[in-house]
Amino acid sequence: MTFRTQTQADAKEAFVAAKKERNTYQAIHAARGLVQGEGGIRHLNFLSREIESTTNWRVPLHPLKIALLSSFSIEFAQPAIVTYGFLNGLDIKVYRGGFGQFRQEILDPSSGLYVYGPDVVVLAVEGMDWIPGLYRQFLEHDEKEIQTLVSQTREEISDLLKALRNRSGAAVLVHNFAPPNSLASGIIDGQRQAGQRQWVHRLNEALAEVCRQTDSAYVVDYAGMVGRFGAEIWYDERMRLYARAPIAADQLPHLAAEYMKYFRALRGLSKKCVVVDLDNTLWGGVLGEDGLHGIRLGNEYPGNAFVAFQQELLNLHRRGVLLAVASKNNPADVDEVFAQNKNMLLERKHFACLQIHWNAKSESLRAIAQELNIGLEHIVFVDDNPVECEEISRALPMLTVICLPDQPERYSRALLQDGLFDSLTLSSEDLRRGELYKQRDQAEALRADSGSLEQFYRSLEMEITIAPVEKASLVRAAQLTQKTNQFNVTTIRYTEAEITMRMSRPEWHLATVSVRDRFGESGIVGFLMAQASGKSFVIDSFLLSCRVIGRTVETAMLAHLCEEAGKRNLMELHGRIIPTAKNAPVRQLFQQHGFDKTAETESGESFWKLLLKERSVAWPDWMKIYASDSVSGKE
Amino acid sequence: MDQRIKEIMADVLNLDSKSIDETTAKDHIESWDSLNHINLVMAIEQEFQVSFDVSEIESMLSFSDIMEVLDRKLQN
Numbered sequence: 001m002t003f004r005t006q007t008q009a010d011a012k013e014a015f016v017a018a019k020k021e022r023n024t025y026q027a028i029h030a031a032r033g034l035v036q037g038e039g040g041i042r043h044l045n046f047l048s049r050e051i052e053s054t055t056n057w058r059v060p061l062h063p064l065k066i067a068l069l070s071s072f073s074i075e076f077a078q079p080a081i082v083t084y085g086f087l088n089g090l091d092i093k094v095y096r097g098g099f100g101q102f103r104q105e106i107l108d109p110s111s112g113l114y115v116y117g118p119d120v121v122v123l124a125v126e127g128m129d130w131i132p133g134l135y136r137q138f139l140e141h142d143e144k145e146i147q148t149l150v151s152q153t154r155e156e157i158s159d160l161l162k163a164l165r166n167r168s169g170a171a172v173l174v175h176n177f178a179p180p181n182s183l184a185s186g187i188i189d190g191q192r193q194a195g196q197r198q199w200v201h202r203l204n205e206a207l208a209e210v211c212r213q214t215d216s217a218y219v220v221d222y223a224g225m226v227g228r229f230g231a232e233i234w235y236d237e238r239m240r241l242y243a244r245a246p247i248a249a250d251q252l253p254h255l256a257a258e259y260m261k262y263f264r265a266l267r268g269l270s271k272k273c274v275v276v277d278l279d280n281t282l283w284g285g286v287l288g289e290d291g292l293h294g295i296r297l298g299n300e301y302p303g304n305a306f307v308a309f310q311q312e313l314l315n316l317h318r319r320g321v322l323l324a325v326a327s328k329n330n331p332a333d334v335d336e337v338f339a340q341n342k343n344m345l346l347e348r349k350h351f352a353c354l355q356i357h358w359n360a361k362s363e364s365l366r367a368i369a370q371e372l373n374i375g376l377e378h379i380v381f382v383d384d385n386p387v388e389c390e391e392i393s394r395a396l397p398m399l400t401v402i403c404l405p406d407q408p409e410r411y412s413r414a415l416l417q418d419g420l421f422d423s424l425t426l427s428s429e430d431l432r433r434g435e436l437y438k439q440r441d442q443a444e445a446l447r448a449d450s451g452s453l454e455q456f457y458r459s460l461e462m463e464i465t466i467a468p469v470e471k472a473s474l475v476r477a478a479q480l481t482q483k484t485n486q487f488n489v490t491t492i493r494y495t496e497a498e499i500t501m502r503m504s505r506p507e508w509h510l511a512t513v514s515v516r517d518r519f520g521e522s523g524i525v526g527f528l529m530a531q532a533s534g535k536s537f538v539i540d541s542f543l544l545s546c547r548v549i550g551r552t553v554e555t556a557m558l559a560h561l562c563e564e565a566g567k568r569n570l571m572e573l574h575g576r577i578i579p580t581a582k583n584a585p586v587r588q589l590f591q592q593h594g595f596d597k598t599a600e601t602e603s604g605e606s607f608w609k610l611l612l613k614e615r616s617v618a619w620p621d622w623m624k625i626y627a628s629d630s631v632s633g634k635e
Numbered sequence: 636m637d638q639r640i641k642e643i644m645a646d647v648l649n650l651d652s653k654s655i656d657e658t659t660a661k662d663h664i665e666s667w668d669s670l671n672h673i674n675l676v677m678a679i680e681q682e683f684q685v686s687f688d689v690s691e692i693e694s695m696l697s698f699s700d701i702m703e704v705l706d707r708k709l710q711n
Contacts, residue, residue: 042646042678049649075670076677239673242689249677 008034008043019050024059024089025397032087041079041249048079051086059398061091062267067118067170068094069102071129073244080256088260088269089377099244100129106160109167118170120266122220122259123160126246127177127200134177134203138184138196146199154206161214169498171266172217173259176204178226181235216478216495218262218424225258261419268482268493271400271420272374273352274316275365277383278327278334282310282346284408287333297343305408310345312412317350321421322372324353326364326381331356361388362395373546375485375582380420423483425475454622457552461518462623464553466560469503469510469527476524477512480543484527485582487554488543489575489589499529507532509564513557515548522547528557530564537565539575542589549585558593558617560627565612573610579603593617640701643682647675660697679705 011033018026031051034043064085068074078094085092095116097105102123105113113121128135133149141149157174164172179200189195204223211217226234229251240246247255264270279286283306284296296303317323323346327334334356338348348354353371355364361383369376377398383389389403400420404411469477474496481494502508513526525545531538539561544553558573565573575590577583590608591597594615599607610617619625638652644659645652648666661667667675676692679685679701685708687695695701 041674041681042643045674045678046646073670076673079674238686238689239677242692243673245673249681 012043012046015047015050019054022054022056022058024057024061027057028087028089029393029397031083035083035087035253040253044079044083044253047086048082051082051091061086061089062269063091063093064120064263064267065093065095065116065118066120066122066263067097067105067113067116068122068124069097069105069113070122070124071100071102071126072124072240072246073099074124076243076245076249077247077252077255080252081259084253084256084260085263088264090260090263090267090269092263103160106164114167118168120263121164121168121170121172123172123174124220124222125175127203128180130177131203134196134199135180136184138180143194146194150199150203150206153203154210157207158210158213161210161217165214165217165497169216169495169501171262171495171497172211172214173220173262174207174211174217175220175222176207178223178231178234181231215474215497215500220258220262225254229254257418261422262424264420265422265424266482266493266495268485269377270423270483271321271380272378272483273322273324273368273372274313274380274382274415274421275324275326275368276313277385277388278325278329278356280384280408281382281404281411282306282313282344283337283341287329287337292333292336292340295337295341297341302408303343305411307343307345309408309411309415312415314345314350316421319421322352322374323350324355324368324372325351326355326361326368326383328358328361329356360391360395362392365392365396365399373486373549380415382415423479425479457620457622459518460551460622462551462553463516464556464623464625465514465516466511466557466625466627467514469499469512473512473524474499477510477527480524480527480545481541484543484545485580486546486584487549487586488541488580488583489539489586490541490578491580491583492541494541502529509537509561511560513544513553515551515553526553526557528561530561532568532570535570536572536574537561537568537570539573542575543586546585552620552623554589555593555617555620556623556625558589559619560625562610562612562616563627571612573612575608575610577606577608579605636705637702639682640679640698640705643678644675644698644701647671647678655698657699658697660700662696683709685709 011030015027015030015034018030031047034040034047066081068078075096078096081094082092095113095118097113102125105111131149131153133141133146138146161172161174164170177200179197183189183196185192185196189197192198200223208219211219234248234251235246236248239248276282284302285294287295297306298304313323337344353368355367357364365376365379365381369379376396380400380402381389381392382402382404383392384404386403389401392399393401402414404414467473478494478496478499481492481499485491499510503510508529508531510529511527512524513528514524515522522545525548527541527543528539529541531540542557544557561573573595575595577587577590579587593610594617595608595610597606598609641652641655644650644655648664648671650664650666661672676687676695680687683705685705687704687708691704691708695704
């Protein structure tokens, strides 16, 4: 959130001061104040320069190397991309391909692109530049020729993505194509069987299909963006022709903001939980004053605006985002609303956690983070009261705060416009997550009942499946590396393409872990990856979703690795812990399982070794294990 | 107005706004390349809510040229 009273000069001064102290959150906060509203090329130029020249932020940024390949002068978007990256905690370094050189960059194995080695490649090509026949020259072609043009373009895109995929593990973001501003045949186009707009649409479908077939390639819905903001103001025809800069200056931040949705998802920064206030947020009015029947919620304005907002929250819940409440209210009054108000779309069961009392909201948020076992930086707080918002911003600067506008009809846009919850996959686990957390709660309750820990483990009736990564589980495996922060020894993020590359190498061993217990199926909750090197088996990735921490699943995973090492005649199992702000729960992993520490660096990274001749990790006998022999790289 | 222009130039061209005067010209400022020229023009357009013709863009080659073009624009 930003403080509305702040002037831009104040914000600039605050940024410079925060930068001097290397205070990450204050600098982000000030920078946000400075870029508030549309445009601001001057501020974006100033900020991006300052950001690019600063290192050693006290809270480090997540590094991200991107390559921009384009048919136009995309360098004008760079200040916005760097600055918006910073607002999202990313340290973005940019490589720009020669203007209009996107084909050469991709097809030439020795191009600057591959030397640079990006994490993400953005392919931003204007339809008009790639296939003029579908745009300005549409009327010069008959239907058959247009059909040929579209299939040729599809093939070319497919070839480019294949070449890129063979040479780089980077995620690829491909712009789709916006329809022309004015249609060549005028008002009749929409009625024609093969109108111009229809053809662009078909080309976009073909592009989406190519991206679906390519690992870690994703469509950027550029057509949708141009439509959303309006083609008339999106483009600057003058600058297109004079400086090859077709996108109007005012729109560049929108393009950058769209990229951020992808970058956040790729770097494991998507938000996982939204915490809402109640009064004037879920309903109009104040429950304590207006009473059960006085609050505004229903078919008429403003009640229908609050119903609409609840529907959006319900949609987030269905997408796997956790909902929670932090409200200053009497719990009994709120219970009454849940029980009796028929206009409430959201029910008590949709919320994973409720904090309803009169203490500070920062306290509520800490409690929610702890109970749901998620980091504060994965939480979005939504409140209509600027004072509460400011309290949270100051007390918990890592949290994203959305201070709602005065008009309830604007709530949904405020919540959704930045795509904070977006992810690049929508796995079946996501769609069930709300339910999965409920299972976890039941298991926790059981733990409180059981006497000894072993009794508890037995009572869970766990069944574990350790299986090779395959096409169907690849998405989930990559997602786990991108999203798991706590029980993760190295926190190395991988794209699907990078994992696929390792799957084909015999020295690598990759497996996913699924857990089933008496409360239900958790799906794939763990992932491991190790590499045979000399006489050693070296663990590269070893992670578990926080839903199943503390149930000795990790012991089974290590036992599996010992067994696999044995099959490969390896003598030692090696592991390392790269400490992060988050992964305290995993730090004792190797020590607890009898590994010896061999080294520790100044930054706290530690190295561990288990001599398999002397010791091994035994399978826990309170769970059923299903591990197929085929668990290994394709050999 | 001249102070606002100086501040925009300082932000876009990485200059100290106090160092900018009538003699500040594209030819003498290393950071004032063709890329930043467009950035500068776009920044001025945003700040003053105007739109320059290409002929105007091509003539805004110094602080005093910019002032002159913008003056004319704002009077129309």
